[in-house]
Amino acid sequence: MLGRFVRYWAGYGARAKQNDADRLRVRKSIQQIQKQTVTTSLFQTSKMVGDPDMELCIDESLLQGCKFKITVEGNIASGKTTLLNCFKDKSYAEVLFEPIDKWQKVGGDNLLGRMYENKERWGLTFQSYVLLTMMELHHKEQHLPISVLERSAFSGRYCFLENLYRSHVLDDLEHSCYTRWFDWLMTTNPPQLDLIVYLQTSPEVCLQRLKERQRGEETGITLDYLQSLHDRHEEWLSNPDNHGWHSNKPVLILDGDKDCRNEACLFEKMCNKIVHKLLYPACFSPRSCPHNSLMNQTPPAGSGFPYKAKRNLRL
Ligand code: TTP
DSSP: OHHHHHHHHHHHHHHHHHHHHHHHHHHHHHHHHHHHHHHHHHTSSOOOTTOTTTOOOOOGGGGTTOOEEEEEEOSTTSSHHHHHHHHHTOTTEEEEOOOHHHHHOBTTBOHHHHHHHOHHHHHHHHHHHHHHHHHHHHTSOOOSSEEEEESOHHHIIIIIIHHHHHTTSSOHHHHHHHHHHHHHHHHHSOOOOSEEEEEEOOHHHHHHHHHHHOOGGGTTOOHHHHHHHHHHHIIIIIOGGGGGGGTTOOEEEEETTOOTTTSTTHHHHHHHHHHHHHHHHHTTSTTTOTTHHHHHSOOOTTOOTTHHHHHTOOO
16 A cells, blocks of 8 residues: 555656646647638638738638629720639639620621721710620629629720820710710719729830730720820829719729739739728728628627738738
8 A cells, every 4th residue: 555655656746747748739739720720711812821912811701791893994905804814713703804795796897996997987986885885794793792894884984985085086076975974874873883903004014915915906006095095094093083983982003014924923912902902991881791890899809700800901
């Protein structure tokens, strides 16, 4: 009995050490699992952890139940289609490309081609038809959390129509007829938008890309024409005083001069930035996000979603 007692106390120190080591090991593995879970959730859409642009910590679950509409604007050949193609791979986004094929086939004729051949004759007809097809897209039923539209009725009006008018291709009468149509549509059937993304690309870069893609109708486009369209985009989107033209919806300006051949995941990063910009400010607007009330409350102690995403805002 005494022997057992002595042996027990003799082994006590060693057992205590062993228990401490076990506890430490268990605690470490719990911490490891917690760290992995948090990292996976925070970087769900940003696969390249370590790259500052990718570490925008978008939590896709925040998009559940949301209905956001965005448009991508920018000069001819600024890179809009490439950006939209990037969204095409996302499970949360649906993409509406500009219906150029419709403009190239109207009752068996190529209206886009005619417009470039003779802007004075076909300019107004073309812009009216663009307005119709864009309004159709604006009011298409949305099924996924984010709908990405290439251009909008606004760029037809404030960039292309305005450019034709200021370069005296269209006269006052034609301008008035179009704007009456436009204003009436914007009052009776306004597009619902949550964000305008402006791909800001210099006219020189656009001309280079335009030459590379060789779209038949566009062979006569000059640097001057691209410069004047660029000026119209700048006047509208780079000047907050003119954001009333599109009911002051937020504008995100992205650098379209960057070349995806020189920068890995360029468009993936742009997508992340867009979703981020969309999610956070828009979460405070009453219209489109069911998490509004949550985001405005004081987070309960120890809570994660959706506050954790808010903490990691880096834009
Ligand atoms: P964009 O709408 O600029 O499309 P894109 O294919 O050039 O875009 P990106 O390369 O950035 O993907 O122009 C398509 C053609 O239609 C172009 O020749 C300009 C013309 N156009 C007008 O003339 N008036 C308009 O209102 C619009 C929307 C386009």
